[in-house]
Amino acid sequence: MEGTVPGISAAPALFTAINKDTAELHHEQVAFDADLAQRMSDRGVRILQATDAGELLPRAATTPDFFECRFCPWSERCWRLPA
Ligand code: SF4
Known part of the structure; x- marks a missing residue:
């Protein structure tokens, strides 16, 4: 059928990741x-x-010195509140 996407009725949502x-x-x-x-x-x-x-939501740890946070490349940004 012209203009249809195979499987679109069974899986009509589109997941996109970057x-x-x-x-x-x-x-x-x-x-x-x-x-x-x-x-x-x-x-x-x-x-x-x-x-x-400017609120910090709960995260995987309660403090930035948690071992996973210490090795996380996003730690500085993750725990910083906007100025
Ligand atoms: S610093 Fe990294 S590991 Fe720790 S809560 Fe934030 S994103 Fe998760």
């Missing part, structure tokens, strides 16, 4: 889960609101 080191994009058709989509959207809004408010 490799932040190379800017390479990955696209993948996935099943649509409305509850999951809403939860992830709500989570994104919460993160943006907290960022705008």
Whole structure:
């Protein structure tokens, strides 16, 4: 059938990821889960609101000297509050 994407009815959602080191994009058709989509959207809004408010949200550790954070390349940015 012209104009159709194979498998689109079984997997109508598009998952997109970007490799932040190379800017390479990955696209993948996935099943649509409305509850999951809403939860992830709500989570994104919460993160943006907290960022705008200068609030640090709970993370994998409670302090930046946690061993994983000490070796994490994002540690400085992760634990820094906006000036
Ligand atoms: S510094 Fe790295 S490992 Fe630690 S909470 Fe942030 S992102 Fe996670």
